[in-house]
Amino acid sequence: MEGVSVLPSRDAVASLIAWWREAGVDTLVEDSPRDWLAKQNPLPRAGEGRLRSSQGEGLKAALTALTPLAPSGTSRPLPIREREELPPSLPELLAWMRDSAEVPEARWGRTRILPSGDPHSGVMILTDMPEPGDAEAGRLLAGDVGDLFDKMLAAIGRSRETIWLAPIASVRSIGRVPSDVGSLLVEIARHQIKLVAPKRLLIMGEVPNKALIGDDWQSRRGDYHMLNFDGVEVAAVPTFHPRLLHKSPSYKKEAWRDLQLLMKGL
Template identity: 30%
Template sequence: MLTGSDPSPPSAEALAALLEWYRDAGVDMAIDEIAIDRFAAPAAAAPVVAPVPAEAMPAARPALPQFATSVPGATPTIGVAEAEAARIAAASAETLDALREALARFEGCPLRLTARSLVFADGNPNARIMLVGEAPGREEDLQGVPFVGRSGQLLDRMLAAIGLGRQDVYIANVVPWRPPGNRTPTPEETAICRPFIRRQIELVDPDVLICLGGAAAKELLDTREGILRLRGQWLGYDTGRRQIRAMATLHPAYLLRQPLQKRLVWRDLLALKAALPQETH
């Protein structure tokens, strides 16, 4: 029976569980509890606002990079200036540390303005195996390290299944900044980051390159093939010094949604183990 009194407030444990559920769902901002129909609301007269003295005005925010306008239906293009700046910055880096610094200074990608961290890499830069995903998620953005959330924990177990750990591999992403709300990076954002991930692969110069997911595979292996058709096949990748073996497999995030597909990844892992240099076994 309703008494008209307010219900008891939720416990701290319940609130923490709710926040964790929101986090896993990709929610990273608050909205009003009551929906507002902006189309039905009557137009209100614009309020009269007193002029603000110039000395009280906040400093202007840096302008976002302007991307070139693309024809509807065509592949979006990036600005020539930004593309050239990315190419020069990446090519000038002679070491991985220098490449990280170049990315930290690079202002041509708008994602750096919304992300908390530059998520550059993790693992062993001298490893013979390099893994590349698409872009960081929330946990990766918070910690500045790739694959540390639920997908990363599954990736660790996948590697452990064939006797490998993070000390045996080098891990990076095509896009090193988290897109807002964990959305998919736009073609412009991926294109502007392309010189950096390719230079990163050149500097690591691994024996084996593993693309985690279809987005990374399409970017690095120059293919339009779907990931379920492409996965498990040995292809070639030119590091700039030599051709190395490359394979695409399913992304750990996909496996969290489709656990039955782990059987396919197990086959890919066994193929990877068989292809490894003897000293990494």
């Protein structure tokens, strides 16, 4: 009848409620307006700010226990906990590098490429980190760069089995390595060199040469550099990385001189 409101049926009400529930608006909302297009504030770090309510305290505790993920395109390694000293023997050091969550590159990837070869060969070759594809290949310096490296070894009468090949970092970094993490990696590399105590050390590439020889390492090529590793003196020869030789073959002649210097007297 005109002027008399008709209440919706029970089925209609149930249908309406179900529709709102599926739309996700069946929960309480705030009375104050919200700018949904505004950028969200980052989650507070442990110890910064306060989360309200009992649920907020639980979330705060959970966030404190987690290590924040690195932004896309960067690497944030797991920090090394305080320790008295590195493992005292080479087998113990290698096991620590393979299994420990304390190594600086532990968060960079799952596959670690460890040093390999013969630590008693008298020749140690140091590089910076694995190449792209090394993790899948399961060895350091695989692919085209590795083929060139094998030819370099063959030219001086050596092979992977008759040298000790070691990277400063066992996992390839996605982005720039922070200076403090780099210092820890170099410290571990220096300790490894001390334990191996090679007669000759070939340092390949800019990063390890800057760390052990200095920023002017290229101008100081062509001679031995006597480096002291906590009482162990090693004759080091700086040279270019095979990846550079692969891209720029014009450097091969200079690299060949470095290889000859490496093997002189051995």
